[in-house]
Amino acid sequence: MARIIIVNGPNLNLLGSRETDHYGTVSLDQINSDLTELAQQLGLEVSFFQSNSEGSLIDYIHREASKADGMIINPGALTHYSYALRDAITAVNIPSIEVHLSNIHAREEFRSKSVIAPTVDGQIAGLGSYGYALALSFFADKFNKE
Numbered sequence: 001m002a003r004i005i006i007v008n009g010p011n012l013n014l015l016g017s018r019e020t021d022h023y024g025t026v027s028l029d030q031i032n033s034d035l036t037e038l039a040q041q042l043g044l045e046v047s048f049f050q051s052n053s054e055g056s057l058i059d060y061i062h063r064e065a066s067k068a069d070g071m072i073i074n075p076g077a078l079t080h081y082s083y084a085l086r087d088a089i090t091a092v093n094i095p096s097i098e099v100h101l102s103n104i105h106a107r108e109e110f111r112s113k114s115v116i117a118p119t120v121d122g123q124i125a126g127l128g129s130y131g132y133a134l135a136l137s138f139f140a141d142k143f144n145k146e
């Protein structure tokens with residue numbers, strides 16, 4: 001069974017109460033529990049990690065990527081400036097999808113630039129928590145075909 005790691009960066013632990021106009025009212029725990037259910041239906045194994053610290057995210061990716069078949073990552077604000085996180089994703093070289101709840105291309109100018117985007121297979125932005133589910137479905141399709 002393919003294993004997908006789902007990684008969330010800074011401030012995403014506050015989903016549900018944080019800037020609900022942009023990020024909705026669903027908590028990260030609820031999103032993860034919905035994704036666990038979906039993964040069961042899709043025949044995938046999922047593991048979750050969230051951290052507010054860039055180093056912890058990089059350490060997790062270094063440690064877990066070799067045991068994973070794919071990664072879904074919402075890097076939060078690190079999206080816009082973390083070359084260290086980008087290098088970590090490049091280094092581990094597993095299929096990866098970048099997810100954003102909000103449409104980063106329709107907000108402040110600084111959010112429209114993702115330094116992560118060139119190193120991932122694709123980006124989903126602006127579809128709320130549905131973006132994670134779509135990314136998971138993509139992986140199910142990909143690994144079922146292989």
Ligand code: DQA
Pocket residue numbers: 010011012074075076077078079099100101102103104111
């Ligand atoms: C975000 C968008 C980022 O610009 C922001 O810093 C976040 C969340 C999103 O999911 O829309 O923390 O990644």
